[in-house]
Amino acid sequence: xxxxxxxxxxxxxxxxxxxxxxxxxxxxxRTRYGVSAAFQDVFFRFDPLVLLVTSIALRxxxxxxLLGLVLIAGTLLFGRFFCGFACxxxxxxxxxxxxxRRKAVKGSRLRNGKYLILIFLxxxxxxxxxxxxxxxxxxxxxxxxxxxxxxxxxxxVNLLQVTKVARYAELPIALATWVVILALGFVASRFWCRNxxxxxxxxxxxxxxxxFRFAFEGRCRDCGICEKVCPTGAITAAKRQIDSAECIDCLxxxxxxxxxxxxxxxxxxxxxxxxxRREAILALGSGLVLAPLAATLIRPRVSERLIRxxxxxxxxxxxxxxxxxxxxxxxxxxxxxxPCVFEAGVxxxxxxxxxxxxxxxxxxxxxxxxxxxxxxIRKLPLEEKxxxxxxxxxxxxxxxxxxxxxxxxLICDETCPYNAIDAxxxxxxxxxxxRPFVNERYCLGCGACESRCPVAGPAAIRVFSAxxxxxxxxxxxxxxxxxxRVCGETPGEDVPSGFIPE
Amino acid sequence: MLxxxxxxxxxxxxxxxxxxxxxxxxxxxxxxGLKNLMGLIWERSSLHSMNLHRAIAELSLVIRPDLTIxxxxxxLTSGGPGGPGKTVELNTVVAGADVVAVDSYxxxxxxxxxxxxxxxxxxxxAAAAELGLGEIDPEKMTIKEISVE
Numbered sequence: 001x002x003x004x005x006x007x008x009x010x011x012x013x014x015x016x017x018x019x020x021x022x023x024x025x026x027x028x029x030r031t032r033y034g035v036s037a038a039f040q041d042v043f044f045r046f047d048p049l050v051l052l053v054t055s056i057a058l059r060x061x062x063x064x065x066l067l068g069l070v071l072i073a074g075t076l077l078f079g080r081f082f083c084g085f086a087c088x089x090x091x092x093x094x095x096x097x098x099x100x101r102r103k104a105v106k107g108s109r110l111r112n113g114k115y116l117i118l119i120f121l122x123x124x125x126x127x128x129x130x131x132x133x134x135x136x137x138x139x140x141x142x143x144x145x146x147x148x149x150x151x152x153x154x155x156x157v158n159l160l161q162v163t164k165v166a167r168y169a170e171l172p173i174a175l176a177t178w179v180v181i182l183a184l185g186f187v188a189s190r191f192w193c194r195n196x197x198x199x200x201x202x203x204x205x206x207x208x209x210x211x212f213r214f215a216f217e218g219r220c221r222d223c224g225i226c227e228k229v230c231p232t233g234a235i236t237a238a239k240r241q242i243d244s245a246e247c248i249d250c251l252x253x254x255x256x257x258x259x260x261x262x263x264x265x266x267x268x269x270x271x272x273x274x275x276x277r278r279e280a281i282l283a284l285g286s287g288l289v290l291a292p293l294a295a296t297l298i299r300p301r302v303s304e305r306l307i308r309x310x311x312x313x314x315x316x317x318x319x320x321x322x323x324x325x326x327x328x329x330x331x332x333x334x335x336x337x338x339p340c341v342f343e344a345g346v347x348x349x350x351x352x353x354x355x356x357x358x359x360x361x362x363x364x365x366x367x368x369x370x371x372x373x374x375x376x377i378r379k380l381p382l383e384e385k386x387x388x389x390x391x392x393x394x395x396x397x398x399x400x401x402x403x404x405x406x407x408x409x410l411i412c413d414e415t416c417p418y419n420a421i422d423a424x425x426x427x428x429x430x431x432x433x434x435r436p437f438v439n440e441r442y443c444l445g446c447g448a449c450e451s452r453c454p455v456a457g458p459a460a461i462r463v464f465s466a467x468x469x470x471x472x473x474x475x476x477x478x479x480x481x482x483x484x485r486v487c488g489e490t491p492g493e494d495v496p497s498g499f500i501p502e
Numbered sequence: 503m504l505x506x507x508x509x510x511x512x513x514x515x516x517x518x519x520x521x522x523x524x525x526x527x528x529x530x531x532x533x534x535g536l537k538n539l540m541g542l543i544w545e546r547s548s549l550h551s552m553n554l555h556r557a558i559a560e561l562s563l564v565i566r567p568d569l570t571i572x573x574x575x576x577x578l579t580s581g582g583p584g585g586p587g588k589t590v591e592l593n594t595v596v597a598g599a600d601v602v603a604v605d606s607y608x609x610x611x612x613x614x615x616x617x618x619x620x621x622x623x624x625x626x627x628a629a630a631a632e633l634g635l636g637e638i639d640p641e642k643m644t645i646k647e648i649s650v651e
Contacts, residue, residue, distance in 0.1 A: 401551060409550035410528045414583055423528045434528060454547030485586065493581065495615045498531025498555065500623045 013084070013251055017091040024088040028145045033333035033362075037370035041327065043088070043138050044373035046071045049121075049199040050139070050323055053132035054374050056125035057320035062374050075203045079210040083193055083200055084248035089137035089181070090193055096182045097189045097231065108233070111194050111246065114201030116283050121198055123291035128316065129347060133324035135198050140177060143350060146326030147174040147339060167358070168329060169338040170350060194232040194246060204245040208270045213244040214253060215269065220261045226253035243271040301345035304464045307354040307445060309337060309368040310361060310388040311378040314470045321376035324350035328368035328377060334359030336447065337368060352377075354390065356447025356463055361390065363417035363446065380476070386418075386484065387476040391445030392467040393420070393438045400460035406431040408497060412449035412461050418442050419485040421449065422492030433497045440467065441483050507544040512565060520567035520601065524574035524592070526582035526614050529554060531624050533583050534608050535570040535601040536562055559629035562601060570604045572596040579614050588616075602627060602636025603643050610640060 027040045041064075044050060048068030055061045071082060083090050117135055124131050133139045151166045158165045184191035193200050220240065227237040230253055234246035242253070242262070253262045273280075300319055309328060312318050329337050329352055336359030339350045352368070354361055363386065369379045380388060393412075397403035402410065406429060413421035413436050420442035423434040438461070445463045453459035469481045476482075512518060522538035530537060539561050540546045549557040574594045581587020590612050598604040606621025613619075621627045621638050631638035 405551075407550055408529050408554040411547065411550065413528050416584075419584075419586070452547070454550050493528055495617070496526070496528050496531045498527060498529060498625050499614075499619060500625055500628065502623070 016085050017094065020086045021088050021091045024141065025145065028142060028150070028327075028330065031327050031330045031371055033331060033365055033367050037331075037367070040371065041373040043142075044323075044325065047136065047138050047199065048072050049118075049136050049202050050132055050374065052202065053121050053125045053130055054321060054323065056122060057128055057130035057132075058317060062321075064373055064375060071203075072206055075206045076209060077211050079207045079213055079244050079247055079249050080200065080203050081249040082203060083197075084250045087137055087193075087199075088141040089197075090190070090248070092141065092178075093182060093185060093190055093192060094231075097185045100185060111233075112279075112283070113195045114197050114204065116287065117196060118198040118201040119283060119287040120291050123287045124295055125320075127292045127295050128320055129291075129295035130320045130323070131347075132198075133322065133350070135196075136323065137192075137197055137199055139323050139325045140181070143174055143324060143326040144178040146330045147171055147350075148178065150330065164335075166330075166335065169355070169358075170341050173341075173349070188233075189231040190248070193248065200248075207247070208243075208245040209268070210244050211266055211268070212264060213267055213269070214242045214247055214249075214262055214264055215267045216240040216242070216261055217263045217265065218261045219259045220257075221259055223258060225256050225258065226262060229253060229256045241271060244269075245271065295347075298346040300347045301343070302465075303343060304466065305462075306340075306343055307356075307391045307447070307463055307465050308468070308470070309352055309354060309377050310385050310390050310444075311366075311369040311380045312390075312470055313376060313378065313472050317472065318376050318470075319344070319347055319351065321374045322351045322372075323374055323376075325373060326350065327371040327373065328352045331367040331371045332359070333365055333367065334362050334451075336360055336362075336451070354447055354463070356450035357459065358451075360448040360451040361444075361446040363448075384476050386444070387469075387480065387482050389444050389467055389469040389476075389482050391447075391463040391465045392440055392443050393445065393447075393449050393461050393463050395436060395438055395461045397460075399455055399458070400436065401455065402433065402435045403428070403460075406433060408433060409454065410434060410436055411452050411454060412436050413493075415448045415452045417446065417448055418444050419492075420444070423494065423496075424492070425494040425497070434494060436461070437492075439492060442485055443467075444482060504545070504548060506546075506548070508565070509542045512542050517568045518566070520570040522570070522572055524572050524577040524596075524608055524611075526578055526580050526587065528582065530558065530626050531619075532605075532609055532614060534572055534605040535567065536605055536626060536630055539565050539567070555625035556629045558626040559633055559635065562630060562635055563633065567601050569597065569599055570601040572604055572608050574608055574611060577612050579612055580616070600636040600643075602630045602638055606631075606638045607640055607643065607645065 031040050045065055045067045048071050051065035051068035121131055147168050154163055154166045157163050181192045224237045227235045232246045232248055234243045336354050337352045338355045338358055340348045340353050366380055366382055366385045369377045401407040410423050413423045420439050422437040422439050425432055426435045447463045449461045450459040450463055453461050520535050520538055522535050525533050527533040536558055542565055574592045577590045577592050578585055579588050579590050596604050596608050605627050609619055609621045637643055
């Protein structure tokens, strides 16, 4: 095929794709403590699949993602340009396909798969379960960055000992997802985009009626080159047909045509769906059966050690709103927020939980709520966050060395940012020492105590989810399950045993 | 046997200046110069599984500050080391080459937990004096008071 002509589309498209991917990675890297969270989640805000599925599952419009309507409008005008130019997963797939020189394969019946997955997601959302995060390309790419590439990158950079290594509890499944999606390129180019991607499917529904489209005009010598270079198999050269629902606006056909007979023009010519009415009903029917079945069988699990970030909405809504994008995990400055593997059941995979031994919840930080694109974690001002209880600490007196071994240790008391540990004198086995007590009126469950407890293995003081305060709306401070010790108020302590008694 | 990691700067420096703040402590009573040195080892929580007061004293057998300067401008006399608690404005800075003497002298400057103590009443300071690391009795110290406007 004429090499010179291919250069034509590469010159325009690849720099733009590279720029979007670079922007995506840049915004991801900027998602951290100390950097204002404004505009960092812009990719997620324009995502209509997140808007649609999450809004249905939550029974509320996710206002943060309303810009998804703008993308829909743009698709109605210009077709699936998002897929061809902006999608970070699409660009990764293109890079992989180019490296492995995949041949474009003519469109097959498999391409209805993206509509089936879309239907599945919508029906699941109708019964309150959101699986959008497992199939949305922007979320998949973001999560792969968070759980796989960023930790690997910090490990590499840390050879120079200049940065902290990021560690997250789940990597294999996230990596496998990304690898499988790219490896599908061995079957056909842009396999994911044409056959599986529900966002692609959603955009395709609108692109079918797009105002601007690629179409044949004028002479055509029937060389069939356009059909061969199309990465999504949208062209049927014999019928001079380009299906704008499958077309991702990649410009390959336009630049490869030796007669210059393919143009991007205003033309209303939607290609009919490649499925009969019977098939459509079958698809809808099976979606209606499978999705609720899946939602019932794959049940979420709530355990006493499942601690959600401060400001998380109540659990059923949380699971519906959380798109498992991994941004809160990235933004948490202590590394305390970790992805669930199966602690919250299968539907809870990759949702965030606090693991105090990995890192406490920093008192003066509100990053997780600030970066959450769907407000599964509410954006709370610091004033409110310091009243948003996520659990309560409990001392295991059989493990605590101050209780069990008569040792002098009050590290939990020293480190508690809310002054929720009282150090009171108890005489046990002949020794009068100060021992720690958790004061439930003040404890927020931040886990500073558990993270600093010197006992090896499970800490002697651990945070449990009992007492958590999760509200969909309204004030934590005013609603008040927790009080705060005021400066000057008598702290709960007796005279330390560090003094020799007179 | 336990080995600990020590901050590199300490091992490489010619002189070590120790700059603690005057504060009470829920475990050790007070936290001054000798206690401040705990921050220079990585596995400091391991001291809690030993006799803490003795371990703090023994730490300065290995890490010896050349000069200790205690910031006692505002002493946190209860609720320490983090607070909140009762702060006393002493407007004083205590400095000396003998860390035990500096600590012992600072204890005598103010009541702690609303009671007056001497250096001898603080277990970790007493343990350090017992090891011969410095002078604990203010009568035997050479003390110079300098007023600064």
